[in-house]
Amino acid sequence: MLRLYERATRNDPTHLQSHLNYGISLRELGRYDEASSVLHRALHHHPNSTSLRLEIAHIHTILGEINAAATQYENILVTDPNSTSALLNIAAIHHNDLRLDEALLGYSRTIASISSYNQTCFHHIISNNPNEILGISPFSSVNQSNPCKCPTESDFTFVRKILSNSGQALHQLGRYNEAIKSFSESLYMQQSCDSNWKSSTEYLNAAILQFLSAKAACFFVVWNWLEPMINFVEDLLDSGAESPLRPFDSLGLPMPPKLKKKVAKSFSHSVEKLISNVRYPPKQRNSTPPKLNMAFMSHDFANHPTTYLVKGVFVAHEASPDVAISVFSYGPDDGSKSRESIVNLLGDSSHGGSFYDIHGKSNLEALKTICDHDPQVDIIFDMQGYTLGTRPELMANRCAKVQVNFLAFPGTSGASFMDYIIVDQYVASIERADEEFTEKLAILPRSYQANYFVDPISIPERGSLEWKALRHRENLSESSFVFANLNKVDKIDPHSFSVWMRCMQQVPESVLWLLEPSIPAAAEIVKKNLQIAARDAGICPDRIVFAKKVGREEHIQRMAAGDLFLDTFYYGAHTTATDAMRGGLPLLTLAGESFSSRVGVSLLHGMNSKKATSLVAYSVDEFVEIAVEMAKAQMDYRGEALGRKLIDMDYSGDGDNHELFDWKAYSTDLDHLSRMMVEVKELTSMEMHVVLTK
Numbered sequence: 001m002l003r004l005y006e007r008a009t010r011n012d013p014t015h016l017q018s019h020l021n022y023g024i025s026l027r028e029l030g031r032y033d034e035a036s037s038v039l040h041r042a043l044h045h046h047p048n049s050t051s052l053r054l055e056i057a058h059i060h061t062i063l064g065e066i067n068a069a070a071t072q073y074e075n076i077l078v079t080d081p082n083s084t085s086a087l088l089n090i091a092a093i094h095h096n097d098l099r100l101d102e103a104l105l106g107y108s109r110t111i112a113s114i115s116s117y118n119q120t121c122f123h124h125i126i127s128n129n130p131n132e133i134l135g136i137s138p139f140s141s142v143n144q145s146n147p148c149k150c151p152t153e154s155d156f157t158f159v160r161k162i163l164s165n166s167g168q169a170l171h172q173l174g175r176y177n178e179a180i181k182s183f184s185e186s187l188y189m190q191q192s193c194d195s196n197w198k199s200s201t202e203y204l205n206a207a208i209l210q211f212l213s214a215k216a217a218c219f220f221v222v223w224n225w226l227e228p229m230i231n232f233v234e235d236l237l238d239s240g241a242e243s244p245l246r247p248f249d250s251l252g253l254p255m256p257p258k259l260k261k262k263v264a265k266s267f268s269h270s271v272e273k274l275i276s277n278v279r280y281p282p283k284q285r286n287s288t289p290p291k292l293n294m295a296f297m298s299h300d301f302a303n304h305p306t307t308y309l310v311k312g313v314f315v316a317h318e319a320s321p322d323v324a325i326s327v328f329s330y331g332p333d334d335g336s337k338s339r340e341s342i343v344n345l346l347g348d349s350s351h352g353g354s355f356y357d358i359h360g361k362s363n364l365e366a367l368k369t370i371c372d373h374d375p376q377v378d379i380i381f382d383m384q385g386y387t388l389g390t391r392p393e394l395m396a397n398r399c400a401k402v403q404v405n406f407l408a409f410p411g412t413s414g415a416s417f418m419d420y421i422i423v424d425q426y427v428a429s430i431e432r433a434d435e436e437f438t439e440k441l442a443i444l445p446r447s448y449q450a451n452y453f454v455d456p457i458s459i460p461e462r463g464s465l466e467w468k469a470l471r472h473r474e475n476l477s478e479s480s481f482v483f484a485n486l487n488k489v490d491k492i493d494p495h496s497f498s499v500w501m502r503c504m505q506q507v508p509e510s511v512l513w514l515l516e517p518s519i520p521a522a523a524e525i526v527k528k529n530l531q532i533a534a535r536d537a538g539i540c541p542d543r544i545v546f547a548k549k550v551g552r553e554e555h556i557q558r559m560a561a562g563d564l565f566l567d568t569f570y571y572g573a574h575t576t577a578t579d580a581m582r583g584g585l586p587l588l589t590l591a592g593e594s595f596s597s598r599v600g601v602s603l604l605h606g607m608n609s610k611k612a613t614s615l616v617a618y619s620v621d622e623f624v625e626i627a628v629e630m631a632k633a634q635m636d637y638r639g640e641a642l643g644r645k646l647i648d649m650d651y652s653g654d655g656d657n658h659e660l661f662d663w664k665a666y667s668t669d670l671d672h673l674s675r676m677m678v679e680v681k682e683l684t685s686m687e688m689h690v691v692l693t694k
Helices: 002-011 016-028 032-045 050-062 066-079 084-096 100-112 119-125 130-134 153-172 176-193 201-216 220-238 257-274 305-316 337-346 363-371 392-396 430-436 465-473 494-506 520-536 552-561 575-582 599-615 620-635 642-646 663-683
Strands: 292-298 323-329 355-357 379-382 402-405 420-423 440-443 481-485 510-515 544-547 564-566 587-590
Touching (some): 002 032, 016 032, 016 050, 050 066, 050 084, 084 100, 084 153, 100 153, 130 176, 130 201, 201 220, 220 257, 257 430, 292 663, 305 323, 305 337, 305 575, 323 337, 323 363, 379 663, 402 663, 420 663, 481 494, 481 620, 494 510, 494 520, 494 564, 494 620, 520 544, 552 575, 575 587, 575 599, 587 599, 587 620
Parallel strands (some): 292 379, 323 355, 379 402, 420 440, 481 510, 510 544
């Protein structure tokens, strides 16, 4: 067929459809340069062809050349201002750049351009009350009459995509009620207009997105959907379809590790398939360099927990004779001091430094920067995983000899292009590794979590004037026992919350201190829903106290206002837990069955292994018993608060009198472990776990 298309274009160099067919065929074979050349030749004769420009833009998108793709879409709109494809794709580009208000305007304009979709009818048939919407599971059989005319078959696909994208943008803006309605409109339309909706991946995707918006807003009723939703996901995976549930979203759900691994494998497979024909060969090494060349890649070299945690690794290697550090940053420069400090420490690559800003570069341009790095990278640490902003295509190319899942994503990548995951003995075990991970384990002899604290922190004594002032600022009574959880509220699940309510029921003088969402629209919804949930559990809503978002230093300092941090059960506190303990607030955790639910165990042992056992529960009843005993011990004024005695919080100097905060020793251990991973790769073809001992 390819020869026929090629011959047809030779016979008639102006024939549009022949060139389009030929270009599409070449693109499907991964011959992108040839495809682009064919399509541009045709564009010379047909400059106003929407079909040609859409196909050229598609190729640019595959190659990660987003600006070039946007230019093609904008050119289409000059001659075809109502092109649904161009409008939708420009809105999606704004969305990916987190220009969310522009994206929403674009989606609104796009759906208005679709004449066969009666948005007014569909929009008004859906309730504005999220509780009414969420009271009916999208996974139940629904028999409904549809008074609205369905869009045409081709427009149906566009509408479904627009409603889904709009819902996601609204979710990101904290406008959860509107997001829930947008997803509901999509689900209703699909039920009404697609007879195969029950087996549709797109339907399941919309239902999952609606669940996640409701979960983020703490509408606990949607957790009743969980069992059928997970069953749908598992059935799809077993059929060979791609998972509509993203790996990151699976971390906060009570799913067995084996299923989370299947979700991650499905996602990584789609990445590998996408870039199968877009690869850049790594530079060949002629000799072994004297230094170990370690690279770190992330979207989040900014005012972000990842940067706070890893900075000590970079500081420890300043002027190191044995290790060279490079950083590849594909996130935008947020202008923060955190970003500036990393750039200043390593030096900007444009001035001979080792901080490479690859934000805005296409995949191919970014890969050239990484793969052509001189000297060649021995080992690269992916500090993004499947969190917001990820570009897994860059890791999938394999520019480094050894590739490691590190720090940011507490779960398996599911990817064949990731060799190891950094763990410790508390978050993962070799015995269960095959069940939970596709990577081999690289086990540190300390907590897997890097940390960097250099400034002394003054922790006020309970009852002191400073402590009383702190409590007053946070709207906390001096006489109350303060249970706390200062995670982002989207980690809160109804099971954890109900257990916290059990603790409060047994300690009448207690309050629960939570972190208020920073977006006002989200805060209003979340606070209302959590207060309702507390009331339903027999707890006065006034006993839920919300903390405003503040800068990190102030956030750590105010931790002393709390008495006991109650962890969440499915996706526990990670950086927040470290900040809490650094600020003098003890952590109580429940040991779960997956990496994301066992981090608290690791951190407590990093603080004080002898005393950690007193703050790790292995059942819900034990969790409640420990929390209540600690509260009553303090409320009975039996000397100092028990929680203060369980962990010595006497920090001095740079805080490395606790193993968890010894960033210099951590960096040394990471070096040794890295050399072991590289040596295993160089000396044997076998894949094996690597364990560093003290």
